[in-house]
Structure formats: structure tokens, C-alpha cells
Amino acid sequence: MNKLKWGIIGSGGITHALVKGLAESETGELNAVSSRTQESSDQWGEKYNLPKGKCYPSYAAMLADEEIDAVYVALMNDRHCELTVQAAEAGKHILCEKPLAMNHGEVMVMLEACRANKVFLMEAFMWRCHPGTAEWLKLIREAVIGDVRLIEAQFGFNMNGNPTGTRMINKLGGGGIMDVGCYTVSAARAIAGNAQGKDFAEPIDMQGYGHIGETGVDEWAAATMRFPGDILANLSCGLQVSQHNQIRIYGSKGHMIIPSPWFADGKAIIQVGDEQREVAHSSPKSLYTHEVDMLGRCVREGRLEAYTPAMTWADSLGQQLTLDRWRKAVGVVFEGETLDKRPNSHPAQGSSNAASVNS
Ligand SMILES: NC(=O)c1ccc[n+]([C@@H]2O[C@H](COP(=O)([O-])OP(=O)(O)OC[C@H]3O[C@@H](n4cnc5c(N)ncnc54)[C@H](OP(=O)(O)O)[C@@H]3O)[C@@H](O)[C@H]2O)c1
Numbered sequence: 001m002n003k004l005k006w007g008i009i010g011s012g013g014i015t016h017a018l019v020k021g022l023a024e025s026e027t028g029e030l031n032a033v034s035s036r037t038q039e040s041s042d043q044w045g046e047k048y049n050l051p052k053g054k055c056y057p058s059y060a061a062m063l064a065d066e067e068i069d070a071v072y073v074a075l076m077n078d079r080h081c082e083l084t085v086q087a088a089e090a091g092k093h094i095l096c097e098k099p100l101a102m103n104h105g106e107v108m109v110m111l112e113a114c115r116a117n118k119v120f121l122m123e124a125f126m127w128r129c130h131p132g133t134a135e136w137l138k139l140i141r142e143a144v145i146g147d148v149r150l151i152e153a154q155f156g157f158n159m160n161g162n163p164t165g166t167r168m169i170n171k172l173g174g175g176g177i178m179d180v181g182c183y184t185v186s187a188a189r190a191i192a193g194n195a196q197g198k199d200f201a202e203p204i205d206m207q208g209y210g211h212i213g214e215t216g217v218d219e220w221a222a223a224t225m226r227f228p229g230d231i232l233a234n235l236s237c238g239l240q241v242s243q244h245n246q247i248r249i250y251g252s253k254g255h256m257i258i259p260s261p262w263f264a265d266g267k268a269i270i271q272v273g274d275e276q277r278e279v280a281h282s283s284p285k286s287l288y289t290h291e292v293d294m295l296g297r298c299v300r301e302g303r304l305e306a307y308t309p310a311m312t313w314a315d316s317l318g319q320q321l322t323l324d325r326w327r328k329a330v331g332v333v334f335e336g337e338t339l340d341k342r343p344n345s346h347p348a349q350g351s352s353n354a355a356s357v358n359s
Contacts, residue, residue: 021288027296077173132266146253208329
């Protein structure tokens with residue numbers, strides 16, 4: 001079967017990981033790249049031996065290339081919606097980086113464009129595409145640790161005060177919640193859901209706290225969520241903090257630790273009473289290859305959305321709404337956002353902020 005031809009939108013950091021995954025994929029192959037400038041497009045293309053004619057000086061030029069079947073939207077968060085809509089209108093299947101958009105409203109627009117143009121769309125949470133993730137979620141569903149009661153998830157790293165990186169820029173949708181907190185939200189929603197026989201669940205109530213730095217984004221943040229069944233989650237994240245970056249799940253009979261969930265090595269450590277066991281799903285494929293092949297498999301089958309626990313459309317909608325609520329509690333508002341009752345200005349620079357959001 002012919003491989004899908006992929007075009008890359010953007011030439012930034014994450015594209016290199018995805019392209020390595022693409023090279024090992026059974027279903028896809030690299031065909032083109034596009035960037036804001038011809039120069040950076042050429043430089044990127046040279047690295048991967050792309051012909052000059054396949055290194056585009058604009059995203060629009062690449063979207064007009066009829067040979068391309070699928071695109072990878074790898075820009076910062078503020079451009080995800082716009083480029084996904086343009087790609088859908090050009091008839092391309094889409095893998096779009098996480099978080100899928102700046103806010104819930106944008107996700108609705110993106111889904112509608114993909115539905116109308118009958119193209120596949122998946123939010124690029126690579127950790128949800130790894131078979132090891134599906135396996136330990138199944139163990140949660142089978143209640144190997146009993147009824148799930150508490151969830152802890154962390155994802156944070158220290159940029160050492162660097163205020164210039166794209167992740168720190170408010171206008172681009174930066175901040176810890178958007179960059180890494182989104183992983184912890186996707187974990188809590190999946191665990192709380194699987195604990196009750198569903199693919200994901202939405203928090204009923206939540207409280208959020210955070211420290212907003214000079215650039216108007218959260219540098220570290222925490223949230224407490226209550227899910228149906230009184231499953232409680234403690235989530236934390238940050239761009240100026242070092243964390244253990246694990247998931248810990250506590251049930252009525254025992255607990256489960258996922259030591260490396262985000263860069264999934266497939267391992268889960270389960271303790272029930274005095275007995276500890278480790279389950280491991282090693283896979284010869286890289287995380288990003290699994291992600292690329294999820295798109296390839298679904299497109300071949302005529303599906304518009306992924307197989308769970310990879311991100312389905314409803315999962316992405318709930319995911320973004322939860323991020324909106326966490327940001328709202330902390331007081332992070334992006335430039336140009338005119339959503340609901342969010343404050344119009346950022347809280348005082350360097351301040352701490354906390355609020356609860358109930359629904
Ligand atoms: N799944 C993962 O493992 C993972 C890991 C890291 C990041 N991500 C996600 O991937 C996306 C990109 O992250 P990244 O680390 O690759 O970002 P990045 O390298 O900082 O930037 C990505 C691209 O955005 C454009 N860009 C950079 N700075 C800009 C600015 N000031 N104004 C306008 N455009 C600008 C550039 O496009 P041109 O090349 O066209 O100039 C750049 O190549 C984000 O959504 C992030 O959350 C995912």
C-alpha cells in the first residue's frame with residue numbers, strides 16, 4: 001500500500017522528533033516542509049534531503065501542493081486553529097500539536113472544518129498513542145488497584161528563568177498549563193474515565209492556583225479536580241520548576257505508579273498489599289512513530305478521528321475546556337482573547353493568584 005505523503009508546517013524544535021518517527025513509520029513518509037521564510041525551509045529540508053521544490057517559503061504554498069496527503073501542524077499554539085482550518089479546506093489530513101488550540105471555542109471551529117471537509121484530525125498527545133498507555137489504563141478499568149480514589153500527575157521542567165523562549169510568550173499561548181499542564185489534565189481525565197468504564201471523564205469542580213511571571217504566563221501552577229465518583233486529582237506543572245514527572249494513582253486496594261508516562265516507556269509499577277509487580281510494554285517503535293501510524297491507520301480505514309486512548313474529538317473538546325478553566329482560575333488570559341468573563345488585563349506582574357471555578 002502506498003505511504004501517505006506528509007508535509008511539515010513549521011521548522012521548529014518538535015518537528016525533528018516527529019520526522020524521526022516518520023522515517024520509521026509503516027504508513028507515512030516525508031514529502032515537504034514549509035516555514036515563514038525560504039531560508040529556514042531550505043535549511044530544514046537540506047537536513048532531510050528534501051528537493052528544493054519541496055521546501056516551501058510559506059505554509060499556504062505547501063498546502064496548495066496536491067501531492068501531500070497529511071500535514072503536521074507544529075507551530076506555536078496561537079496558529080494551530082488557523083492552520084488546521086486552512087489544511088482541512090485544502091483536503092489534508094492533520095496531526096496538530098498539543099494543546100490543540102488556544103481555547104475551547106477554537107477547538108469547535110477546527111472540528112467543524114475537519115468534519116465539513118472529511119479530513120482526519122488528531123491532537124498530538126504522543127503518550128496517548130503508545131500501546132503501553134492503553135495497557136495500564138486497561139488495568140485501571142479492570143480495577144487491579146480497586147476503586148480509584150486519588151490521582152497525582154506532574155509535568156514540569158526548569159527553563160532557568162529564560163523569558164525569551166516561545167513557551168514564555170503570552171501572545172503565542174505560552175505558560176506551563178498550556179505547555180505541560182495539558183499532559184497532566186489529559187492523564188487525570190483518562191484515568192478518572194477508565195476507572196468508571198469510560199474513555200475519559202470531565203471534572204465537576206476544580207480549583208486552580210499559579211504564579212504568573214513577567215511575561216504574563218503561568219510559570220508554575222497547580223489544580224485540584226473532583227471527577228464523578230468523587231475521584232480527586234492533584235495536578236501540577238511548570239516551566240520554572242523541576243518535578244518528578246510521574247503519575248501516581250491510589251485506589252481502595254493498592255496503588256499504581258507510572259514512572260515515565262509522557263515519554264511513555266510502557267512501564268507501570270503496581271502495589272497491592274505486600275505484593276509489588278511491574279508491567280512493561282516495550283515497543284520497537286518510537287512514540288512518534290506510533291503517533292504517525294495512528295493517523296495512517298485511521299486514514300486508510302476512512303476514519304476522521306483516532307482510536308482511544310489516542311485523542312478523539314470529544315476528548316480534545318473536554319481537554320481544552322479543562323485547560324480554559326484552569327487558566328481562568330489562575331488568571332492567565334492571552335492577548336486578543338475576549339472570552340466569557342475573564343479579566344481583560346493580566347494580574348500584577350510576578351504575583352500569585354488563586355481562584356476556584358465551579359460548574
Ligand atoms: N508532543 C511533543 O512532544 C511536543 C514537544 C514540544 C513542543 N510541542 C508542541 O509543538 C508546538 C511547537 O513547539 P516547538 O517547541 O517546536 O516550538 P518552536 O520551535 O519554538 O516554534 C515552532 C515554530 O513556530 C514559529 N515561531 C517561532 N517563534 C515564533 C514567533 N515569535 N512568532 C511567530 N511564530 C513563531 C516558527 O515557525 P517557522 O519555522 O515557520 O519560522 C517555529 O519553527 C507547540 O504547540 C508545542 O506545545 C510538542
